[in-house]
Amino acid sequence: MIPELGHFSVILALVVAIVQGTFPLVGTSRRVPSWTAVAQPAALAQAALLAFSFACLTYVYVTSDFSVLNVWQNSHTEKPLLYKISGVWGNHEGSLLLWVLILALFGAAVAGFGRNIPPVLRARVIAVQGLVAVGFLGLLVFMSNPFERVVPAPLEGNGLNPLLQDPGLAFHPPFLYLGYVGFSIAFSFAIAALIDGRVDAAWARWVRPWTLAAWTFLTIGIALGSWWAYYELGWGGWWFWDPVENASFMPWLAGTALLHSAIVVERRDTLKAWTVLLAILTFSLSLLGTFIVRSGVLNSVHAFATDPSRGVFILAFLVIAIGGALTLYASRAAKLAPGGLFAPISREGTLVLNNLLLMAATGTVLLGTMYPLFLDAVTGEKVTVGPPFFNSTFAPLMAPLVILMTIGPMLPWKRGDLSGALARLKFAALLAAITAALTLYVTAGIPPLAVGGIALGTWVVGGALADVAERWGVGRVQWRDVVARAVNTPRAALGAAIAHAGVGVLILGITGSLAWETERLEAMKPGQSVEFAGYTAVFDGARPARGPNYDAIRGTFRIYQDNALIAVMEPETRRFANPPMATTEAAIRPRFGGDIYIAMGESTGDGGFAARLYRKPMIHWIWSGALIMVLGGLLSLSDRRHRVGAPARRAAAAALAPAE
Amino acid sequence: MTWRVLVPLAVFVVLAVALAVGLTLRPREIPSALIGKMAPTFDLAPVKGRATGLSSDDLRAGTPTLVNVFASWCIPCREEHPLLMDLARTGRVLIVGINQRDEPEAAERWLAAFGDPYSRTGADRDGRVSIEWGVYGVPETFVVDGRGCIQYKHISVLTRDVLEREILPRLRGERQVRCDG
Incomplete structure (x- = not known):
């Protein structure tokens, strides 16, 4: 019953999407207000219908209803709850449903929050959203029905691809x-x-x-x-x-x-x-x-x-x-x-x-x-x-883009003064030069490209700092005024600087992890040890272990630095039964100097195992950089000026205040 | 209107044509490196409850053979199974099965439930023989001539069309590929 309701709801959503995609377009060009007005309720209805349908699919996954083909093919009763839920979008049909649901939610957001957008523009935007939805809902309804039944219902499902678990x-x-x-x-x-x-x-x-x-x-x-x-x-x-x-x-x-x-x-x-x-x-x-x-x-x-x-x-x-x-x-x-x-x-x-x-x-x-x-x-x-x-x-x-992204924010609109901008970036340039020199000094024989990458990354981070310092008037005005300026800095500008700094951190991470990586590939027997990147790894052997829906071979490696035990690491190879597949679970130990990363492979047959040992310095800077970019984006989004309703208020304010 | 505004559309048209051609090409049909090579040497015990196992010598006994790689956990196998059953009923084609990475009981139940088109089966419990055959997805089906030379490989579900167009002619000895050595 639930799957049929979900299926029916998708079909209704398709019909609503057709209405949403046509009536407002005709209504706005022929000036028929009642047709134009269809846009908002249609967008909201479509989102509600698809949300309901998605909830139905999630329900049949959570309850492991194998009479539904999609659940049978992609789920299994032994699977942990999280992966029963994520299994909903771990396949073509379910992920398509998620796709159109998100599309509908965005459309509904325009309908619900875009009060300051002129009605004609808003109706047209919603209509185009509707037309896009028609295409995807058509695919869903006619070729990828996630609610298809199997008769008779199997007792057990086939499980989700273990890599996705x-x-x-x-x-x-x-x-x-x-x-x-x-x-x-x-x-x-x-x-x-x-x-x-x-x-x-x-x-x-x-x-x-x-x-x-x-x-x-x-x-x-x-x-x-x-x-x-x-x-x-x-x-x-x-x-x-x-x-x-x-x-x-x-x-x-x-x-x-x-x-x-x-x-x-x-x-x-x-x-x-x-x-x-x-x-x-x-x-x-x-x-x-x-x-x-x-x-x-x-x-x-x-x-x-x-x-x-x-x-x-x-x-x-x-x-x-x-x-x-x-x-x-x-x-x-x-x-x-x-x-x-x-x-x-x-x-x-x-x-x-x-x-x-x-x-x-x-x-x-x-x-x-x-x-x-x-x-x-x-x-x-x-x-x-x-x-x-x-x-x-x-x-x-x-490379040129990265050089540019620091100079750009320093230039004023309309006409700029390059030497002035560069003067404001003295600090960033100096920082980049010092870091590059230090890099060369610390690791002789490092490829010139890596030195370039380090210099570029530092330049971007330094430039972002300089941008913020410039806005706050650091070094030019009294400290009290700096604080006042800091408080009044538009979040959008701050967000942009932070996102730029994130790119710099990302570049440093990429360069550092490539330039200073150490890799050892070794067939190791129990008791054997191997030296890499200043560490000694001792392999204690491997033993079987059991997870919720897999069997594993778990290896134990003791890692020593200067004869002191610093870590015990246990990489695994997991063998899933449903569907039958093996996955590698690398053991990763983040340390200040970089990750120690051990992946264990197949048994070599004589009690030994193939092991890959890495030291990856600065690898976390890559994801930290991405995270900083995201924080910058979020901060910028929280800026009042970015809110959809803001333009009208801002226009009123602009009449009172001189333009920036 | 300047010609420049048409550039994006022109680029997209080229791309769309390439994508359309791409759909007909199916990159998954990577030609098997094993075609024109002798079948790998192996010797497998039969699936639980069957009497005759499968070895490379069986493929060199003079009769062209259809080698089907299947498993009870493989849903597409179920889809192509009736076709194999029909083929077996004609009695004119020798079909053997390699049962990849399966529980013995599950494989036995599967053959009991859906029918057994195979004159010989080999239980490839750890998947090693399948690897030798270059199998990277189940089901896969091979045509091997009477001397054990691999003639053809089909990846994924067998269809009647593929059977008529590609497989039966080769089993009849048409479009032969020679194995060196």
């Missing part, structure tokens, strides 16, 4: 989708603006908080995914340039560009057509990512079980959504009056350069991801584009 990965997809789908709001705003033929500062002010929220969620999602890859896959890496990783990274890069170009629209009333295009591209890349993961066109460790007819459906939807949006763009973009020209050396000049570099990087990742497919389509040759391509093309694009 992990807290990091349980919450990775929801955040990723919040990011992907969050960009749909920017997309809908862009389409609505194209229909309207008007983009102004107010439009940018409404788009920015949604984009920032989506960007923040996507950052969390990607960071969780890479953290999971680090400790669960047992390869010691954290980013593999896998097609599915790239699929989430491309919208992030484009979204970062959008975040910055929207500022230019808001402040300088220019760069409009470009910003609209970015909004379309960012969400298009999210859709493309969804297609890559679910159609099986590219090989990836993460790909869902695929079905060719589904691929055709998603591609058709992609062509209609993206092709339609870009056609609309091509026909209307010229109408978006371009703003005035501006000096290359100015805040907006650096933001344009930022956009060009970020989009070039996005293009590079897109090319690398799609190249195997292009080559296969044209010549039939099968290749894999690996990390060497991405590392050698991506880093050179990022």
